[in-house]
Amino acid sequence: MEGRALPITRADVGCWIIKCNPATGTDYFGTLDRMPSTGVSPTDLHPDSWCLSARSRRRTLVREGDLVALWVTGPKYPGIYEYGWVTGVRPDEPAAGPEFGGGKDAVPDKLHYQAIRLGRAGHIARSLVQATPELAACEQLRAPMMSNPSYLTDDETRGLAQLIAARQSAEQLRAARWDTLL
Numbered sequence: 001m002e003g004r005a006l007p008i009t010r011a012d013v014g015c016w017i018i019k020c021n022p023a024t025g026t027d028y029f030g031t032l033d034r035m036p037s038t039g040v041s042p043t044d045l046h047p048d049s050w051c052l053s054a055r056s057r058r059r060t061l062v063r064e065g066d067l068v069a070l071w072v073t074g075p076k077y078p079g080i081y082e083y084g085w086v087t088g089v090r091p092d093e094p095a096a097g098p099e100f101g102g103g104k105d106a107v108p109d110k111l112h113y114q115a116i117r118l119g120r121a122g123h124i125a126r127s128l129v130q131a132t133p134e135l136a137a138c139e140q141l142r143a144p145m146m147s148n149p150s151y152l153t154d155d156e157t158r159g160l161a162q163l164i165a166a167r168q169s170a171e172q173l174r175a176a177r178w179d180t181l182l
Contacts (some may be wrong), residue, residue, distance in 0.1 A: 014067065014155070014158070014168065015160070016066055016067070019149075048049050056147040058151070060150070062087055064087060064088050064089075067177065068084055069155060081118050085177045089110070090110055092108050093108070098135030118164070135152075158181050164178060
């Protein structure tokens with residue numbers, strides 16, 4: 001199995017989609033709600049990180065500088081909430097739990113990135129993604145349970161950039177390195 005070809009190559013990827021399910025993991029909406037009290041503007045560029053599936057070979061394709069978007073999934077308000085670029089991929093700290101099997105190969109990589117949050121009011125809702133011709137057949141809609149990361153093609157990424165540009169300033173798009181797609 002080790003020599004088997006990957007189903008996608010770097011040439012297929014316009015941006016990576018990392019996923020969060022607030023019902024089973026990080027309370028993303030709670031974090032958004034606490035932001036005003038922390039003095040962090042929701043529209044400022046911010047550093048963050050997210051675990052990639054330890055079983056996904058795709059994590060080996062992710063490179064510094066690649067574009068990335070955060071998809072928050074689940075029954076309430078699914079869609080794109082952040083957009084930016086990858087600053088690095090490094091192994092996460094080993095977790096003490098049976099789900100990782102105790103072996104070092106099972107430790108997930110952590111994708112580090114800089115991003116701008118779209119927030120609750122500005123996020124790109126799943127229904128809008130479904131209604132956008134460039135995005136209607138994207139992997140996130142076809143196979144929403146795929147492991148982290150999923151991806152968008154170049155054309156799909158340009159379609160997403162158009163949706164983001166309708167909500168964000170040219171300065172924000174430039175800061176997040178998405179301005180070259182327009």
